[in-house]
Amino acid sequence: MAVDPLIELRDVNKHYGKLHVLQGINLTVGRGEVVVVIGPSGSGKSTLCRTMNRLETIESGSIAIDGRPLPEEGKGLAELRAEVGMVFQSFNLFAHKTVLANVSLAQIKVRGRKKEDADKRSHELLDRVGLASQAEKLPAQLSGGQQQRVAIARALAMDPKVMLFDEPTSALDPEMINEVLEVMQQLARDGMTMVVVTHEMGFARSAANRVVFMADGRIIEDRTPDDFFTNPQSDRAKDFLSKILKH
């Protein structure tokens, strides 16, 4: 795989004060690939994810999306972010707008679509994530699982080239995790390029092409899920797997 790279990180470094959160990260994600990032808390997974659309800046190295280096602030950066969908752990739906308006807003503001066209597309996407009947509600009136599915629809509305997920199910009650994972599974089957930070091993096994294991700001392993789960090479990964597979 990875013959047609969509995301390329080369020797990326970042500090928070003295803490070296990203240490010489090299990572290539091919078009259509699903890459799951796992690792212990504080290892830099969120930071890595957020550098890919420059919600976090980096100090050295380079990041390119579809061959274009990430622009600095400004119009160019905004354009690029529209191509990179992002789903957050805490959903971050716009609290003052209805579900429909949440999905339509950026289509209108960024893509310049007419309101009717945007709403039509939003209804299609809400239908796709199983929420067609909730369009007129406010986010606070939905369950966490429903909110997260709206957030996915909102990101998809921009027709992104790649979707980033930062622990999309960690804030959810157990019975809601599956409804979100199913949407993500379907996206993966449809050929969406995805980078997913998650501790859902079932998802990693069934949907991922590769598992990237991070610890202390470094990528320690980068292999197929089967390989990684049955035969981890590093002690860090063995230790981590033994801890999370226990329960």
Add this chain to the structure above:
Amino acid sequence: MDVLTKNFSLYGKGFLGTVELTVYASVLALALGFVMASCRVSPVGSFRVLGTVWVTVLRNTPLTLLFFAVLLGLPRFGLVLPFQLFAVIALGCYTSSFICEALRSGINTVPKGQGEAARSLGMTFGQTLSTVVLPQAFRSVIPPVGSTLIALAKNSAIAGAFSVTELLGTYKTLSELGYNIIWTFVWIAIGYLIITLFISAVFNILEKRWGVAR
């Protein structure tokens, strides 16, 4: 007691003067405060510096000093305007620093994730601020902005000392005419009350309509 009835037109002029100063300076303060608050949260460093300097200088300068600076300073640079306009500029700029800080604290009450979600969708800084962050900040800034505008109405009295027609200034004429000073001031105070209570009422309505639901 007959101070009011016998000098109604004098009081009326003063009252109108204060209302005008308050309205014009409020508009200026709100507009400038909005611009400066945007600067202070902007991703561009030089805008942030501009906003910070603006607030630091204006908020920490005594208003009387600012009046002197504007009324005596600007004409030196060849800028000669009616005194009332000078007063509006001084009051408006001074108050804008407080409005700016009220807006900024409102912006800070909006969770960071809201702005990040907007930016991650490709919205620009201006779009994020105007369609996502400020509408949510608006709810929590209504009370402090109301207080700031009430303070502005009362601060407008300083303009009287610079020969701008306004409410407090009427006492000079009246005391020269030999009226009872207590009653003169009672009526002046009532004039200010009318204005400030009106501002309170407007902001109470805004708060009922848009305020944070609890």
